[in-house]
Amino acid sequence: MSKIMTVDILSSIKGAEPSEAVNKLFEVIKNANSTNNTFNNVFNNNNCICLNDLRDDVVIESSETEKQIIKENFPKEKDGYLVVAKVIEE
């Protein structure tokens, strides 16, 4: 994985380049002062979830309407099957 990936590849956007407007924001962060002890209390009082509150790991059957709309949204259909473009072979 030593290959350097440019932002256009990472973003799957052709010809994409870093923008000046956004880089100006990043410069502010690079130059900002921050204390380094904050990772111990990331969102200290916020978004932790108790294990007992985790939702059940169950399969919920979609309604017929939902299934039909999912198929409608699918971009391609051939002989009754939903098809994707050619697989990546590299």
Added chain:
Amino acid sequence: MESQIKQIHQQLVSKQVRCTDLIQQKLDLLKNNAHNTVNSLLDTLALNLAAKVDDKIANGETIGLLEGIPFGIKDVYMLQGSYTTASSNLLKNYKSAYTATAIQKLLDAGAIPIVKENCDSFGHGSSSENTIFGAVKNATDTNLVAGGSSGGSAVNVAKDFTVFSIGGDTGGSVRQPAGYNNIYGLKPSYGRISRYGLMAYASSTDCVGPLAKSIEDIRIVLNIMSGKDAKDQTSYASAEINEDSILNSDSIKTVGYFKNFIESDAIDVQVKADFLATIEKIKAKGITVKALDFFESETLVSTYYTLAMAETASNLSRLDGTNYGNRIEAENLKETYAVTRSENFSEETKRRIVGGNQVLSQGFSDEIYLKGLAIRNQISENFNNDFNEVDIILSPVTPSTPPKIGDSLKDPHAMYLSDAYTVGFSLGQLPTLTIPQGTATGLQITAAKKNDELVLKFANFLKDTI
């Protein structure tokens, strides 16, 4: 303004107004409006629901407070069977397969959705110009932007095309357009309302938020949508806010404001003068006012955008045209992804995705993304300390009045900086309400996390004070 929901409810119950007539009137207003607020009308659904409400009333059945009340939905919420485009080319023909929790709760209460509303594509913008449906025009001056990203929702409420609308607020997208169009707009505490079915922009600050013309209507709609939802594990259970409980603000003894917001060179002279005049009126009521230290605006904006871009790059990676969306075929799957995304995303969306991937890349994540997270924690700590000293923080919504249509697109960096007063409260996940008073673009009232009730209390106090 008093509650429009209650007023219309009375008119329906007393048979002064038929629900179908009311809905048809609103649909006509939306259809003919010149503000570009509409992505799609939900006329068939709305009129069918209205006929059922009329039948119930005719049969002498009791109807709930929200039954038959027409409302708008920012076009980033799932509503089964409706087009949900995010104002983007990629999803211009996408139909929701399911319904968002917040919207389902409104449907269950009998409210009638009449329109999917124009906004910045995927919430990416502060002006509602970044959309395939044409720039949304301000409610009072059509040469000016509506604000964003929930611009269509704010204008629909301001023009009485909807009684209330449901926007989404990630860095100010409900509060800023509410300010630009002189209405109320609430970003509740993060997690108070389930995000399930809201198209994800930046998941750690995305909030469902109501826009309306009265505090009472905000309260009614907030209560309906709030609650823990197993489909959004960051949501939490909250107590209902009673009407009586927000009428008395005696518990509010101390109010703070950030002095660097007001002393900034970027603030409009009149906005500053009006804000300081408001502070004096509050002091005259015997409330202690404290000037607080806070982070520089540039640091707030940069921290917010760094994290929001990282999150949106990740969230939008699913939009590759494989399972849904406007797929453009190319010679292989990788090329298909790239061409689909390149051709279908707007320039602003691409800028944010690329920015996000920049900060998440090896070599950059330490000095930008991780540092951004660290600064966010400092901001949260700062808020925690502030709310030990004050009950409420008051601030302007924006440094200046709405720009002309076209200006924000020319200078994205200036647009980012215009969010200076809203993004901090998003990073803190705090409840913040825009009220249409105090400055030309209103005021923001903020309380400690999960204390949304106090925000509404203080809004009622200010309604009678300034």
